[in-house]
Amino acid sequence: MQLGVFLPIANNGWMISTNAPQFLPTFDLNKSIVQSAERFGFDFALSMIKLRGFGGQTRFWDFSLESLTLMAGLASVTERIELIGSVPVLAIPPAITARMATTIDSISHGRCGINIVSGWQKAEYDQMGLWPGASHYERRYAYCAEYVSILRELWTTGRSDFRGEFFEMNDCRMEPMPQASIPIVGAGQSDAGTAFAAECCDYNFCSTSGVNAPQSVAPKVAKLVAAAEAIGSPCKALVLTMVVAAATDAEAEARWQSYRDGADVDAMEFRETQSSLDPNKDVNATAARWRRSQAEHPNTGQGIMIGSYERVAGLLDELAEIEGIAGIMLSFDDFPNGMEAFGTEIQPRMKSRASIVGAA
Numbered sequence: 001m002q003l004g005v006f007l008p009i010a011n012n013g014w015m016i017s018t019n020a021p022q023f024l025p026t027f028d029l030n031k032s033i034v035q036s037a038e039r040f041g042f043d044f045a046l047s048m049i050k051l052r053g054f055g056g057q058t059r060f061w062d063f064s065l066e067s068l069t070l071m072a073g074l075a076s077v078t079e080r081i082e083l084i085g086s087v088p089v090l091a092i093p094p095a096i097t098a099r100m101a102t103t104i105d106s107i108s109h110g111r112c113g114i115n116i117v118s119g120w121q122k123a124e125y126d127q128m129g130l131w132p133g134a135s136h137y138e139r140r141y142a143y144c145a146e147y148v149s150i151l152r153e154l155w156t157t158g159r160s161d162f163r164g165e166f167f168e169m170n171d172c173r174m175e176p177m178p179q180a181s182i183p184i185v186g187a188g189q190s191d192a193g194t195a196f197a198a199e200c201c202d203y204n205f206c207s208t209s210g211v212n213a214p215q216s217v218a219p220k221v222a223k224l225v226a227a228a229e230a231i232g233s234p235c236k237a238l239v240l241t242m243v244v245a246a247a248t249d250a251e252a253e254a255r256w257q258s259y260r261d262g263a264d265v266d267a268m269e270f271r272e273t274q275s276s277l278d279p280n281k282d283v284n285a286t287a288a289r290w291r292r293s294q295a296e297h298p299n300t301g302q303g304i305m306i307g308s309y310e311r312v313a314g315l316l317d318e319l320a321e322i323e324g325i326a327g328i329m330l331s332f333d334d335f336p337n338g339m340e341a342f343g344t345e346i347q348p349r350m351k352s353r354a355s356i357v358g359a360a
């Protein structure tokens with residue numbers, strides 16, 4: 001089972017609360033997290049791209065670094081961990097992304113991956129005059145599919161003459177080609193997002209939901225596995241979950257309660273307004289999921305494992321045993337302390353990571 005970390009590229013990570021650690025995203029913070037991850041045997045790190053925050057009292061995600069630039073920097077201060085950067089397909093032409101990824105491949109000696117971000121938040125792109133209009137909600141994965149075709153053509157042949165509905169390449173050249181194959185990652189939760197991932201990606205993220213509910217992700221993983229099997233695709237499921245852990249259950253639960261007490265409702269309201277612009281009524285879509293969970297969960301929608309180190313290790317093992325899961329990506333309420341506690345207290349208690357701990 002692979003293990004990854006969702007890097008804190010934007011302020012305050014993933015907890016939308018005045019009582020959560022308040023921090024700005026810096027290269028130094030991300031460097032220290034990714035180097036700890038590498039020390040604890042993590043397999044990959046992913047940074048998101050976010051171009052417009054949610055405001056509110058905490059100015060949630062109003063401060064955010066750029067993903068591929070960050071990964072290029074991290075590539076030069078790490079040795080083994082795979083680095084997955086996120087690309088806003090509406091803002092960066094595919095031939096430029098192909099070249100940036102090849103540059104990270106060169107800096108990292110073959111450790112680059114690319115997360116394809118279709119764009120669900122109108123405000124991010126509208127502010128730059130790049131929002132294609134409401135039709136994008138319906139057509140965003142068709143756009144992504146063409147985008148990925150061009151990336152793969154350039155990476156494997158150095159050329160593209162792709163002709164599609166959204167892109168036209170004219171004897172486009174891109175050399176050198178990357179030294180290692182660059183995995184493509186999708187992160188859509190809707191049926192359309194799953195279908196896109198099965199067809200075009202090497203991995204798709206499925207998000208857990210609720211509190212201490214590893215099984216919540218099982219239907220989504222099964223849906224992806226079935227979609228991939230139906231077309232003979234190698235696409236595999238990765239799972240995202242947050243960890244709020246402490247020495248005792250009571251301590252961890254008290255921390256969680258304090259985040260709920262301090263929920264930044266204005267930032268959550270802005271996020272809600274943005275997500276509800278998507279008319280997609282699919283119950284698996286992010287917009288619908290957020291509406292269901294936001295009242296009790298002041299985080300960005302992902303499920304949370306809360307409790308003592310022992311309890312969280314057991315919950316993560318239960319997650320790892322779900323059929324079809326290739327890896328788990330973690331976020332933390334408190335990144336520096338959470339990562340250290342994971343490496344020293346949680347991972348050594350995990351059966352699914354016994355080989356890693358043994359090797360260390």
Ligand SMILES: Cc1cc2nc3c(=O)[nH]c(=O)nc-3n(C[C@H](O)[C@H](O)[C@H](O)COP(=O)(O)O)c2cc1C
Nearest residue numbers: 048049086117120187188189190193205240285286
């Ligand atoms: C692990 C993970 C990473 C994501 N990264 C980004 C990102 O970098 N930028 C972004 O705008 N959305 C990101 N998303 C959101 C998805 O890319 C997708 O746009 C969102 O789930 C809405 O699409 P859907 O309606 O198909 O679920 C991420 C989601 C997950 C679970």
